[in-house]
Amino acid sequence: MRILIVGVGALGGTIATRGINASVPIWLATRSAQSAAVLRSSGLRVSGVGGPAEVRSVRSAAVEEYATADKFDLIVLATKAHDALEIGPFLARLLAPRGTLLCIQNGGVSQMLSERLGDRVVLGGLSNLGATMVEPGVYEQRNAGHLLIGEVAGGISDRAMNVAEALRPAIEMRVTANLxxxxxxxxxxxxxxxxxxxxxxxxxxxxxxxxxxxxxxxxxxxxxxxxxxxxxxxxxxxxxxxxxxxxxxxxxxxxxxxxxxxxxxxxxxxxxxxxxxxxxxxxxxxxxxxxxxxxxxxxxxxxxxxxxxxxxxxxxxxxxxxxxxxxxxx
Known part of the structure; x- marks a missing residue:
């Protein structure tokens, strides 16, 4: 499963570091080409709860550069809520035919994007992971945390279970019928x-x-x-x-x-x-x-x-x- 993580702050960066370190095929999308270059140069590093993890080779680019790249099976949208609403429709065009956009923002973002893009595209999620971005590419994990995902309309689906399995090497995953x-x-x-x-x-x-x-x-x-x-x-x-x-x-x-x-x-x-x-x-x-x-x-x-x-x-x-x-x- 080709995975793109959009937003490499405390949450996205911690998940990305642990996932790439566990050989999960993850690409990173940043706001600017300069930010992407910094990550390619410095790599990623996590300390704290869960033990240290470091990744020296990072596939990162500005988000718009992925418009001409191969499609993704899963896009994890880990930006702030207002950015997610703005960029969500663009990201939907980067998905493979049966691809999923996983929104992990606070509030009703997954519901809003589902109404715009359709239930078939959007999967909702939330995290209780406590983490801090010390500087770009450097993160401190403060608790074990997990990522809880589910269908916006409710119920358990094979899609949610498959996404959970794909991300499990990076973070504890749970699936809910009551998102x-x-x-x-x-x-x-x-x-x-x-x-x-x-x-x-x-x-x-x-x-x-x-x-x-x-x-x-x-x-x-x-x-x-x-x-x-x-x-x-x-x-x-x-x-x-x-x-x-x-x-x-x-x-x-x-x-x-x-x-x-x-x-x-x-x-x-x-x-x-x-x-x-x-x-x-x-x-x-x-x-x-x-x-x-x-x-x-x-x-x-x-x-x-x-x-x-x-x-x-x-x-x-x-x-x-x-x-x-x-x-x-x-």
Whole structure:
């Protein structure tokens, strides 16, 4: 199976390094020819959980250069959500007749691209892999992680099983019959773990040590869960049961902290590098849907607005942002 990975950031780069190191036939697509040249020169290297892996010979090129190359059986779309929506139709033209475009972005990207390109082309997925790109081609893996994939319309298919088998040497693979529920389960954690940590410039363990951080977390999580349930989605269990226990939540929180407590939020890395974030596909997505179904989303709306202010350079990530959110959400 000829595989093209589009987007060689923390997630795509880690999967690519471990896959190529295991002799999986992988090509890489970057935003520019210069970025591709850097990877061909430096190779790829991963450290951390899972042990070290290094690849010296890399087949990489700017994404548009693949327009005249041989077709691919599988394209793994590992870019940011907004880039995925823009480039998805072009990538569909790079597929072999029965090829698959695997979208592993946050929010409803796989659903949106499936509506544009068709269920036969698009397979959805998501990952809980914690990784950081130290510099182009150099990655640090922070947890074992896995990639969960499934049909956008639901159910288990031979196609999903075959894709899982092809990528298994690179990352633990799982297949779900309830992709929509799995996507919402990750969205619950993204909305309440990743973005809050990014705004506060802290890990989850850091901001949960404060009363303000705990209040923001629980309000955000509960709002997002209410939106999911109101849309008729049945969230899947990921790290924890998606529905928190009645009463004491401390053991439930401890389970989340065990996996995500010390990981630097990917959105914080975007802020630091001056890059556009995925906020509109995370808390912004929950806010938009919540308003459509009549669910209160004041905290998600405040988080979305604050992230845009940080993107614009008006304010900076700081623990003080937690108290700001409580005031703004009311």
């Amino acid at each position: 929509a529920g799995a996507i919402w389960s990750k969205l619950l954690l993204n909305c309440s773990v990743t973005t809050i940590g990014a705004l506060a410039n802290q890990t989850m363990r850091g901001y949960m040590a404060s009363a303000a951080g705990q209040q923001v977390f629980h309000r955000t999580y509960d709002e997002t869960l209410s939106v999911a349930l109101a849309t008729g989605t049945r969230p899947e269990r990921m790290i924890v049961d998606p529905v928190p226990p009645e009463g004491d939540r401390a053991p439930w929180i401890d389970q989340i902290l065990a996996t995500y407590g010390d990981i630097k939020p990917s959105m914080l890395q975007d802020f630091e590098r001056g890059r556009r974030t995925e906020i509109d596909f995370i808390n912004g997505y929950a806010t938009e849907l919540g308003r459509k179904v009549g669910v209160g989303v004041a905290m998600n709306a405040a988080i979305t607005a604050m992230a845009h202010r940080i993107e614009a350079g008006e304010i900076r990530p700081d623990p003080a942002r937690l108290d700001d959110l409580l005031r703004q959400a009311g």
